[in-house]
Amino acid sequence: MTSATKTYFEIQLDQLLKEHYLPEYYYVQVRQSKAFMERYLSEKIELEKIASTAFMSRFHYTRIFKKVYGLSPRQYLKDLRMNKGKELLKQGLTITQVCFDVGYDSLPTFCNAFKKATGFSPGEYQHRNKSNPE
Amino acid sequence: MIKIHVTSVPVDNQDKALKFYTEKLGFIKKTEVPMGEYKWLTVVSPNEQNGVELLLEPMAFEPARVYQKALKDAGIPYTSFMVADVAKEHERLTGLGVTFSMEPREMGPVKMAILDDSCGNNIQLVQML
Numbered sequence: 001m002t003s004a005t006k007t008y009f010e011i012q013l014d015q016l017l018k019e020h021y022l023p024e025y026y027y028v029q030v031r032q033s034k035a036f037m038e039r040y041l042s043e044k045i046e047l048e049k050i051a052s053t054a055f056m057s058r059f060h061y062t063r064i065f066k067k068v069y070g071l072s073p074r075q076y077l078k079d080l081r082m083n084k085g086k087e088l089l090k091q092g093l094t095i096t097q098v099c100f101d102v103g104y105d106s107l108p109t110f111c112n113a114f115k116k117a118t119g120f121s122p123g124e125y126q127h128r129n130k131s132n133p134e
Numbered sequence: 135m136i137k138i139h140v141t142s143v144p145v146d147n148q149d150k151a152l153k154f155y156t157e158k159l160g161f162i163k164k165t166e167v168p169m170g171e172y173k174w175l176t177v178v179s180p181n182e183q184n185g186v187e188l189l190l191e192p193m194a195f196e197p198a199r200v201y202q203k204a205l206k207d208a209g210i211p212y213t214s215f216m217v218a219d220v221a222k223e224h225e226r227l228t229g230l231g232v233t234f235s236m237e238p239r240e241m242g243p244v245k246m247a248i249l250d251d252s253c254g255n256n257i258q259l260v261q262m263l
Binding site: 006007008009010013016017021022027030031068069119 | 135208209210211235236239240241242243248256263
């Protein structure tokens with residue numbers, strides 16, 4: 001689409017992209033690290049390792065990730081794990097199995113994190129979603 | 135914990151909108167309650183049928199009509215929906231006769247496209263990259 005046929009909105013987007021966005025390669029690198037977290041969320045993964053998949057130092061990576069996605073990589077990974085946990089609980093897996101499948105090695109830590117994220121304990125969440133299936 | 139229960143798009147014709155949002159976009163009708171000339175009409179995502187409802191709200195207030203038209207003419211989306219793959223949705227919807235004012239393009243961490251909902255609004259489809 002040429003600029004003559006672009007809408008006002010798209011022209012604004014072009015300007016934003018030019019003046020305020022990071023260079024394209026940053027997005028590509030950070031995306032790689034995001035894919036890495038999605039793939040290995042069931043394992044214990046350190047921030048250094050995640051940052052290395054984006055070819056950045058830990059501190060630079062954390063700053064860039066937050067700028068791109070609006071939250072820290074640690075929080076992103078936690079959200080990812082909680083969402084996966086919700087999915088597995090709905091499927092009827094045991095809480096212990098879910099805990100290990102989403103990368104936690106301590107049941108109390110998983111239960112606390114789950115309650116903080118969803119407002120329900122894993123057991124309550126599973127019960128509600130079994131009696132009220134989506 | 136507070137949460138979003140319903141959000142809305144203004145539509146020029148509720149029956150036409152229901153057809154578009156269900157048959158083309160793929161939402162499912164959740165509630166249809168007659169309210170005089172209009173109705174309380176909501177749709178939901180098939181994957182989140184107990185999630186946020188989208189109210190297809192009748193456009194019956196003249197100043198709002200002016201606002202809606204100004205957004206439409208400027209190509210500004212009224213609201214935005216998340217999809218897994220913008221390019222695939224674009225292809226599928228184009229095949230169903232839906233028109234786009236903006237083809238899929240990357241914008242930092244997202245890919246997006248803008249379609250015409252045929253009820254007076256531009257709707258943005260977003261994919262997180």
